[in-house]
Amino acid sequence: MNTPHHAEPAIALIGPQLGENIGAAARIMANFGLGDLRIAAPRDGWPNPKAQAMAAGADAILETAQVTDGFAAAIDTLDVVYAATARPRGLEKPVYGPREGVLRLWEAVRAGARVGVMFGSEKSGLPNDAVAVSDAILTYPVDVSFASLNLAQAVAVFCYEWRTSQGDAPPTVFAQAQSPPAAKADLFGLYGHLEDELERAGFFHPPEKKPMMVDNLRASLARASLTHQEVQTWRGVVRVLAEGRGPYKVRKDEA
Amino acid sequence: MNTPHHAEPAIALIGPQLGENIGAAARIMANFGLGDLRIAAPRDGWPNPKAQAMAAGADAILETAQVTDGFAAAIDTLDVVYAATARPRGLEKPVYGPREGVLRLWEAVRAGARVGVMFGSEKSGLPNDAVAVSDAILTYPVDVSFASLNLAQAVAVFCYEWRTSQGDAPPTVFAQAQSPPAAKADLFGLYGHLEDELERAGFFHPPEKKPMMVDNLRASLARASLTHQEVQTWRGVVRVLAEGRGPYKVRKDEA
Numbered sequence: 001m002n003t004p005h006h007a008e009p010a011i012a013l014i015g016p017q018l019g020e021n022i023g024a025a026a027r028i029m030a031n032f033g034l035g036d037l038r039i040a041a042p043r044d045g046w047p048n049p050k051a052q053a054m055a056a057g058a059d060a061i062l063e064t065a066q067v068t069d070g071f072a073a074a075i076d077t078l079d080v081v082y083a084a085t086a087r088p089r090g091l092e093k094p095v096y097g098p099r100e101g102v103l104r105l106w107e108a109v110r111a112g113a114r115v116g117v118m119f120g121s122e123k124s125g126l127p128n129d130a131v132a133v134s135d136a137i138l139t140y141p142v143d144v145s146f147a148s149l150n151l152a153q154a155v156a157v158f159c160y161e162w163r164t165s166q167g168d169a170p171p172t173v174f175a176q177a178q179s180p181p182a183a184k185a186d187l188f189g190l191y192g193h194l195e196d197e198l199e200r201a202g203f204f205h206p207p208e209k210k211p212m213m214v215d216n217l218r219a220s221l222a223r224a225s226l227t228h229q230e231v232q233t234w235r236g237v238v239r240v241l242a243e244g245r246g247p248y249k250v251r252k253d254e255a
Numbered sequence: 256m257n258t259p260h261h262a263e264p265a266i267a268l269i270g271p272q273l274g275e276n277i278g279a280a281a282r283i284m285a286n287f288g289l290g291d292l293r294i295a296a297p298r299d300g301w302p303n304p305k306a307q308a309m310a311a312g313a314d315a316i317l318e319t320a321q322v323t324d325g326f327a328a329a330i331d332t333l334d335v336v337y338a339a340t341a342r343p344r345g346l347e348k349p350v351y352g353p354r355e356g357v358l359r360l361w362e363a364v365r366a367g368a369r370v371g372v373m374f375g376s377e378k379s380g381l382p383n384d385a386v387a388v389s390d391a392i393l394t395y396p397v398d399v400s401f402a403s404l405n406l407a408q409a410v411a412v413f414c415y416e417w418r419t420s421q422g423d424a425p426p427t428v429f430a431q432a433q434s435p436p437a438a439k440a441d442l443f444g445l446y447g448h449l450e451d452e453l454e455r456a457g458f459f460h461p462p463e464k465k466p467m468m469v470d471n472l473r474a475s476l477a478r479a480s481l482t483h484q485e486v487q488t489w490r491g492v493v494r495v496l497a498e499g500r501g502p503y504k505v506r507k508d509e510a
Contacts, residue, residue, distance in 0.1 A: 028408050030401040057401065088429050092482055097423035098415075139425045141418050146285040146312065147426065153283050153411045160353075160412045163396050168352035170394045171402065174343050227347055 007109055009162060010036040010116030011155055012074040012081070014130055017043040017122045023054025023062070024152030025119075030058035032163040036116070037065040038074040043121075071118065071130045079113035080105065083126050083134035084154055086147040091128070094136040098161040101138045106165060117158055122151050179227040186231040191218050193235055197242040262364055264417060265291040265371030266410055267329040267336070269385055272298040272377045278309025278317070279407035280374075285313035287418040291371070292320040295329040298376075326373065326385040334368040335360065338389035339409055340381050341402040349391040353416040356393045361420060372413055377406050434482040441486040446473050448490055452497040 011029060016022050016039065026037055042048065046067045055062055068074045075081045082101055083093075096104060105115045117138060120126030125148075131137065140149065140157060149157070195214055204210035226234065266284060271277050271294065281292055297303065301322045310317055323329045330336045337356055338348075351359060360370045372393060375381030380403075386392065395404065395412060404412070450469055459465035481489065 099423040168354040
C-alpha cells in the first residue's frame, strides 16, 4: 500500500490463449470504466491483431496493458488480489461471490490498497500457484453442471459488478429522453373526449354499466402514464376514428 | 399470461450477425441456468457451425432455440419483454438498470407473467419498432463514451444479474473446500513454540519490547485463521528452521 487511493481494480489475464478474448476483455473493461489490464504470458505473443479487432475501439487499454512473463510480475504492484476460478482447489482460502467480493475489494480500496483480480487461461483456468498467493477466491453463482465461463465473459461479470456497486442508475443520457407525465387536466380532456364519442357510438351498453366501463377505461389510460404530447396524439386518434365512422358522420352532417 | 409460473426469462436475439456471439450467448445462459433462447432473423442462417463451436457444450440450448423470421414472432408468447439498448430512442418508456430491471421482471414472474429480454444486432442494436413494443428499456451503467457492449457480453450481464438476484452464494462445491479454524489451544502451542525459538535466537531485543513484539506476531498469525492442519505445518516450519540454525544447533549439541 504505497499510495493513498487506487479506486480502480486491475484485471490480470494469466496465460490467455485467444487474442479474441483479450480484446473482448479490454472492450468490456472500457464499457464499465476500467482501464488497468495486465497480461501474463499470452500464448500467441504480443501484440495480437485479433485482440485489437475484438477490442472494437478500446485500443488504448491494449496499448497500455502491462505484459509480463509470469503471473507474479503481473500482480506484484498490487496489495490485494483475488483469484477468479470455478473450481475449488483444496486450498484454505476465503471464497466470495462477485457481489461480496466487490464489496470487500472496495473496503480494501478505501483502506488505501491497490486491488486486482486474476483470470486464468481458457483451457485450464488459473494455475494453483497463482490461486495459492491470492487473498481470496472469487467465484460466480453458476450452474455447477456447466460452470466454466468464457474468459471474456468472466471478466465482464466482474467489471459489471464493480461498476454496479457504485450504482445501478442508467447513464444520464437516458434521463433526457423521458418527459414528465401530462397534467391531470389534459387527461380529463382525453377521457371526456373519448367517452363522449363512445357514448355517441352506443358503446356503453347496458347504460347502467357505463360508470364501471368508464372507470376501467380510465384506469388503463392512467396506467400508461401518457405525456402531454401523447395526450394530444390520442385526442387526434379519437377524433379521426370518430369522424371516420359512418353513423357519426351522418349525425354530424345532420347537425 | 396463460400459465401460472414461468420463472425463467427468455433471451431473444434480434437479427444477430455472428454465430460466435449466438454461441457465446447460449454458453453464458447455461452457466447461469437459463435455457430459453429465441433467435430472430440470424444473418448467416441457421443452424450455424460457429455458434455450435462457441457454445462449448451448451448445444441443447442451440438445438431447442426458437428461430423466427422477425422479432414479433420471437416474443409473441411472452407477456413482459424488456429491450436492451445503450441508446435512448426518444421513445417514452421506463428505463431500468439491470438490477432494478431484474427485480421488476421477478415481480412480473410472481404475478404469472412470461418474461424475456430482446438484444439487438452487433451493428446497430435493436430496431426502433422492437423497442417501441417493449415494456421497458434495459440499459447498463456503462461509460457513456464507450457504451456499446459486445452482444454476448450484454447477454452475460443480464444472465448474471438474473442468477445473482437469487443469491450471491458460491456454488456448494466450494463449501466443502473450507476447514474450520484451529482451536485456540493449537494456536497457543504454535505461539509458544515460535516465541521460545525466537527467544533462544536473540530475536527479542531490547528485552523490554518483547511483550509488544509477541503481541504483534500473534496478531498476524491470528489474522491468518490457520486450520488445525496448518498449525501442524507451521510447527514443523519453526522446528526445522530452528534446527537448521547454527548457534542453536551448537547449543543443542552442548545440552
